Amino acid sequence: MRIGIDLGGTNIAAGLVDEKLSIAARxxxxxxxxxxxxxREMEALVRSLCEQAGINFQEIESVGIGSPGSIDTGAGTVIYSNNLGFDNVPLAGMLSGALGVPVRIGNDANVAALGEFHAGAGKAYESMVLVTLGTGVGGGIILGGKIYDGFNGMGGEVGHMTVVKDGAPCTCGRKGCWEAYASATGLIRLTKAAMESNPNSLMVSIADEKGKVSGRTAFLAARQGDSAAEAVVSEYCSFLACGAANLINLFQPAVLCFGGGVSHEGQYLIDRVLPLLESELYPVGEKKTVLRLAELGNDAGIIGAAML
Ligand SMILES: [Zn+2]
Incomplete structure (x- = not known):
């Protein structure tokens, strides 16, 4: 039995992960x-999971933590995390000292990719890139069953490749990053601009009804045939396809998987992106990267952490 901990800025979620990679207690x-x-809270969670499952604490092989921020995986240190207010915190060592069990740590996006690879959309494949379309664009690269995160543990920042030189400002300080266009935040920006120039669009009444413009607004209206929304969805999907094609050309992963809020558009999203993607890809013959949707949601972070 292993324990995976998904450490977030708001909540800490932990799960006891069994041999079949299911969460037996959470x-x-x-x-x-x-x-x-x-x-202290993580230690209490580990003990509570053992109690819940009625297992002996000694049966825990290892504990893994997925943490936001820059992580030195070798040293087990959170180098910097804005969300947690951490600066050079040797988190793995601190928890290991408290529990007397080996503790490993990784970046939360990379760890979620590892979980999705082993137990979700990537389970039948040999390599995968996960792209999480949320407030930002995160993700992780899994090659040969392992997280690829560069020599210093900082690799796999798929959201911060440039897709428009001198384009929209990104939270990282650069301009034109994929994140600025393919995130839900980028989609909302495109939606708001289109609503302003098309005040009669269905998007306006949907946003009024829901009380806000969200990443769903344009998709909902486009599914009902609204032409201005259709244009937003097309533009959004073309940005999505551009970055996805860059990743596929670089890594040729067996699977490229979309997760996060926008991926809840489901097959509709895949059907829109796929033709755009194929027109951008380097020709590779019959063996092509499969485009899939993430399956595990937030559980990917817990299962992936247990797999570290
Ligand atoms: Zn950026």
């Missing part, structure tokens, strides 16, 4: 401030 708490408090 628990979560609000994330406290301060590293010592975080370690």
């Amino acid at each position: 628990d979560s708490v609000r994330t406290p401030r301060g590293a010592e408090n975080v370690v």
Whole structure:
């Protein structure tokens, strides 16, 4: 039995992961401030999971943590995390000291990709790139069953490749990053601009009804045939296809998998992106990367952490 911990800025979710990579017991708490408090809560979660499942603490092989921010995986240190307010925190060592069990740590996006690879959309394949379309664009690269994160553990930042030189500003300080266009935030920006120039669009009434413009607004209206929304979805999908083609040309993964909020558009999203993607890809013959949707949702973070 292994334990995976998904450490977020708001909640800490933990799960006891069995040999079949299912979550046999789970628990979560609000994330406290301060590293010592975080370690104390994680320790309590591990003990509570063992109790819940009626297993002996000694049966735990290892504990893994998926953490936001820059992680030195070798040293087990959170180098910097804005979300947690951490600066050089040796988190793996602190928890291992408290539990007396080996603890490993990885970047949360990479860890979620590892979980999705082993237990979700990537399970039948040999390599995978996961792209998470949420507030930002995150993701992870899994090659040969392992996270590829570069020599210093910082690799796999798929959202921060440029798709438009001198384009829209990105949270990282650069301009024209994929994240600025393919994230839900980028989609909302495109939607709002289109609503302004098309005040009669169905998008306007959908946003009024829901009380806000969201990443769903344009998709909902496009599915009902609204032409301005259709144009937003087309533009969004062309940005999505551009970055996805870059990743496929670089890595030729067996699977490219979309996760996160926007991926809930499901097969409709895949059907829109696929033809755009194929027109951008380097010709490779019959063996082509499969485009899939993530299957595990938030559980990917817990299962992936247990697999570290
Ligand atoms: Zn960026």
